[in-house]
Amino acid sequence: MSTPRYAVRVAEDPTDREACFAVRKEVFVGEQGVPEDLEYDAYDAGAVHVLAVRQDGVTLGTGRLLYGEAAVAQTGAGPSVGCLGRLAVAGQARGLGVGVALVRALEDAARARGLAAVDLHAQTHALGFYERLGYEAYGPEYLEAGIPHQGMRRSL
Numbered sequence: 480m481s482t483p484r485y486a487v488r489v490a491e492d493p494t495d496r497e498a499c500f501a502v503r504k505e506v507f508v509g510e511q512g513v514p515e516d517l518e519y520d521a522y523d524a525g526a527v528h529v530l531a532v533r534q535d536g537v538t539l540g541t542g543r544l545l546y547g548e549a550a551v552a553q554t555g556a557g558p559s560v561g562c563l564g565r566l567a568v569a570g571q572a573r574g575l576g577v578g579v580a581l582v583r584a585l586e587d588a589a590r591a592r593g594l595a596a597v598d599l600h601a602q603t604h605a606l607g608f609y610e611r612l613g614y615e616a617y618g619p620e621y622l623e624a625g626i627p628h629q630g631m632r633r634s635l
Contacts, residue, residue: 485539485577487584490528499528499541506567513624518565522549529584531568531577539572541565542581544588544597554598560632561589563599582612589635596634603627 490496500519507513526543533539545553545562553562563585568577589597600623601609606616614631621628 485531485533485572485575485580487529487531487577487580489584489588490530490541495530496523496528498532498538499530499543502530502538502541502569503565503567505569507565507624510570511624511626513626517624522553525549527585527588529581529588531572531581533572538569539575540568540577540581542567542585544585546589546592546594550598553600554630556596556598556632559593559595561592561594561597563589563597566599578608579612582609586633586635594635596632598630598632600628601631603629606631609633 490499503518507518508515522545526545526549528541528543530538531540542563543565545564547558550560550562551558554560563582566578566581586597599609599614603620606629609631614633616629616631618630
């Protein structure tokens with residue numbers, strides 16, 4: 480049986496955003512035990528959200544890009560650095576390249592906004608994934624929502 484294809488695109492309307500939030504709830508709240516009130520924040524309203532959608536309409540993954548003041552508040556870096564986050568791939572879609580496609584779409588969105596680099600807060604178990612995509616770890620490990628994280632950056 481062949482794997483259904485998917486497309487990655489920017490979330491354009493409230494229905495798309497709800498699909499993004501549903502995947503985040505499945506992965507972060509359901510699987511990882513992140514409290515729901517920490518998963519959704521004021522930054523969601525102004526962020527660029529992307530989603531991977533299978534041909535039959537099933538949402539497979541999502542991620543978001545913060546830029547401007549929101550990114551500065553999250554990363555402490557300058558205004559030329561975006562903040563990639565909330566990258567979540569549904570269990571059924573892991574291993575299909577969805578995560579890579581989402582990261583690349585977010586990087587494209589960052590370039591389109593004139594950003595020179597992207598920072599992220601990687602869960603430490605995912606460091607290898609991001610390193611393969613060109614991200615470099617910096618600073619000490621820390622806890623976020625009770626989960627070990629590491630700051631990472633990639634120049635665009």
